[in-house]
Amino acid sequence: MRKIEGFIGYAPKLKGEGEIGYHLWISETGELYVQMIINEVDTKKAGTFNGLLFLVAKYIDKYHLNDKMSVSNGICPDSLKNVEFDDNNPSAFLKAVLRHMFPQQT
Numbered sequence: 001m002r003k004i005e006g007f008i009g010y011a012p013k014l015k016g017e018g019e020i021g022y023h024l025w026i027s028e029t030g031e032l033y034v035q036m037i038i039n040e041v042d043t044k045k046a047g048t049f050n051g052l053l054f055l056v057a058k059y060i061d062k063y064h065l066n067d068k069m070s071v072s073n074g075i076c077p078d079s080l081k082n083v084e085f086d087d088n089n090p091s092a093f094l095k096a097v098l099r100h101m102f103p104q105q106t
Contacts, residue, residue, distance in 0.1 A: 001027050001053070001080060008037070011100030014092055022097045025053050025077070032056040034101075035077065036093045050085055053077055054094050056101075064104050069095045 003025050010019040021038025033053040052074025062069050071091040073084045 001025055001033070001075075001077065003035075003077075009097070009100065010038075010040075011097045014096045014099070020093050020096050033075065034094065034097050036090070036097065039093070049093070050074065050083075050087065050090060051077065052083055052085075052090070054090070056098070059094060059098060060102070062095075064099070068092075 003023055007024055009022045009024070011022065012019055019038070019040045020036055021040065023035045023037055025033040025035060027033065033055055035051065035053050036049045037051075039049065053076075054071065054074050059069060059071070069091045071094055072086070073082055074090065075081070076083050
């Protein structure tokens, strides 16, 4: 697994002002992963990131729906192990990033 060096994407948040900064990673088999790294928003208590990698193919069919996305696990970039968590932030952040990467066609 390797990070695509020199790339930082910025996706507009789903609601309100601000952006989500993200890195892209690629596996040895060509699978694309997203890692959220920056929450740019003008607030005293911004949502936080867990640093995990999220497989794009796993969520690609859910990001355009109006319903909330449910994300409860990701891959640790150091150990490459699956990590489960109980936090709502990654769901909305990942949805914003996917909508930025793959804009809906009208």
